[in-house]
Amino acid sequence: MKAILIPIIALLLSFGLSMIITRLITMKRRREGRLTRRRRLVTFGVCLFLIYNIGAVVYFGIYSHATERAGDYLKGSGTVRVEQIDEGYRFDGPGSDDALVFYPGAKIEETAYAELMVDMAEKGLDCFLIKMPLKMAFFGKMKADDVIDKYSYKNWYVGGHSLGGAMAGVYASRAGEKLKGIVMLAAYTDDKLPDDLKMITFTATEDGVLNWDAYEEAKKNWPNNVTEVSIDGGNHAGFGDYGEQSGDNTATISPEEQMQRVADDTIAFVRVNEKYKI
Known part of the structure; x- marks a missing residue:
């Protein structure tokens, strides 16, 4: 969720740094009385553009x-x-x-979730793994529409990991009757979900990245029909296969075990069997 603030913070930092650089560049000319206000603004604008865009290339790269x-x-x-x-x-x-449209976590290569997608597809839930602009679901929150409008399935689900889950929540809040349910992995949504939507949400006991206070606060946005699953020994990065993540805790189970649990429980949830009695 913090990733949403990155562009704003970057712009503010670029603005401040551009002011400093502009002041240094124009100091001598200002003393000589040869720099007009217009030229100072142009210099500042060029500095701001270059710093922000170079920073963006580095950050998203x-x-x-x-x-x-x-x-x-x-x-x-x-x-x-x-x-x-x-x-x-x-x-x-x-x-x-049945089909699931899945949004990856922030700045995570989408193929890190390929194993999870295969596990679920083998059990009868076809999956669409979305490639996000700049690897940030914030910039592609409505991309599920592109898939749902193109393919014919009886029951559609949307889901995602971390920021991807949050943006799946945004989509679900606006999708109307297109969706049967939502699958959240270490994620929460600030948007109120429709009460007739069913939801399964996964957390992991060793997750050091998820904002647990915000997660609890966001429960007010949940629909009426929710299944909450806590994976003992799992962590934030274990919902995919991309190595360790900064700020995370050490898992006591493998990513393979964690993803298998997600796949099995999601299939049970989708099929509305005796396990969840939904």
Whole structure:
């Protein structure tokens, strides 16, 4: 969620730094009386543009890469065909009625979630893994529409990890009757979700990244029908396969175990079986 504030903070820092640089550049000419107000503004504008854009290139160019193991899952499996599409990737398994549109976490390579997508597709829930602009779901919160409008499934679900989950919540709050439910991984939404939407939310006991206070506060935005799952020993990064994450705690289970738990419980949730009695 903090990632949403990054562009604002960057702009403020760029503004301040540009003022300092402009002052240094123009100091001598100002003493000589040769610098007009217009030229000072132009100098400031050029500095602001360069600093902000160079900073943006550096910031968005650094992200968490999927492991080589995660990339292997893009080959699919005996029952899942993986197809690269305009929106990202489609994981087409034996199911034909249910599909999940998944938003990756902030600055995380989308293929880090390939194993989770294959696991769910093998069990009957086809998945669409969205490639976000600049790897930030904040800039593509409505991308689920592109998939839902193109493919025909009886029941649509949207979900995501961390910032991706938060933006999936934004989408779900605006989607009307398009969705059957939402799947949240270490995420919360500041938008009120429709009461007739069903929801499953996953957290992990060793998650050191999730803002737990904000998560609890956001429960007021939940729909009436919610299943809450806590994964013992899991952490924030374990919902994908991209290595360690700054600020996270050490997990006592592997990412494979954590993602398998998510896949199994999500399938149970979607199928409305005896486990959740939804």
